[in-house]
Amino acid sequence: xxxxxxxxxxxxxxxxxxxxxxxxxxxxxxxxxxxxxxxxxxxxxxxxxxxxxxxxxxxxxxxxxxxxxxxxxxxxxxxxxxxxxxxxxxxxxxxxxxxxxxxxxxxxxxxxxx
Amino acid sequence: xxxxxxxxxxxxxxxxxxxxxxxxxxxxxxxxxxxxxxxxxxxxxxxxxxxxxxxxxxxxxxxxxxxxxxxxxxxxxxxxxxxxxxxxxxxxxxxxxxxxxxxxxxxxxxxx
Numbered sequence: 001x002x003x004x005x006x007x008x009x010x011x012x013x014x015x016x017x018x019x020x021x022x023x024x025x026x027x028x029x030x031x032x033x034x035x036x037x038x039x040x041x042x043x044x045x046x047x048x049x050x051x052x053x054x055x056x057x058x059x060x061x062x063x064x065x066x067x068x069x070x071x072x073x074x075x076x077x078x079x080x081x082x083x084x085x086x087x088x089x090x091x092x093x094x095x096x097x098x099x100x101x102x103x104x105x106x107x108x109x110x111x112x113x114x
Numbered sequence: 115x116x117x118x119x120x121x122x123x124x125x126x127x128x129x130x131x132x133x134x135x136x137x138x139x140x141x142x143x144x145x146x147x148x149x150x151x152x153x154x155x156x157x158x159x160x161x162x163x164x165x166x167x168x169x170x171x172x173x174x175x176x177x178x179x180x181x182x183x184x185x186x187x188x189x190x191x192x193x194x195x196x197x198x199x200x201x202x203x204x205x206x207x208x209x210x211x212x213x214x215x216x217x218x219x220x221x222x223x224x225x226x
Contacts, residue, residue, distance in 0.1 A: 099206025105156040
């Protein structure tokens with residue numbers, strides 16, 4: 001019953017360092033998403049992948065890149081971390097991207113940039 | 115653009131009913147979701163409703179949708195300490211290519 005698995009759970013980086021957040025789902029879902037959660041702001045979509053082989057920008061893509069490695073895995077990369085990227089990052093997946101299937105979430109990665 | 119609004123806090127006594135409200139601006143909503151987030155955890159899907167429905171009930175949870183007023187609510191009957199969490203509403207809209215638009219979350223505080 002793994003669902004959506006994110007690694008690592010916690011990370012501290014220095015400004016300018018790079019890092020890749022990993023996400024994998026075992027539900028055979030087509031669509032995957034990366035969000036960031038900041039206090040009092042709900043979730044904001046960074047990037048999403050409607051299906052294997054495609055990626056699209058969300059609301060706040062600047063400073064991030066993504067790779068849909070295969071149907072199961074969707075990674076998020078910070079090339080040069082900045083303190084403004086301190087946040088909790090959530091990966092989610094859904095059967096389709098048409099809004100008629102619920103998204104299932106991982107437990108999050110808590111990232112601090114010093 | 116689309117906007118989804120929630121009150122940031124709600125305090126209720128254990129055993130009472132909790133009603134968490136959500137309002138939205140876009141009339142082209144399709145599906146409306148309620149998620150629960152416990153401290154340090156991810157978001158757990160509680161329930162969802164299609165926009166052509168007015169009500170959905172699932173054990174202690176009742177979702178009401180008033181399309182005319184663009185108002186969505188989640189009622190939790192017999193609130194327990196385990197219901198302490200942040201509750202998010204999220205909605206998919208045709209005009210946003212069906213991407214989910216999220217409220218900021220309502221923190222439910224249970225008083226003994």
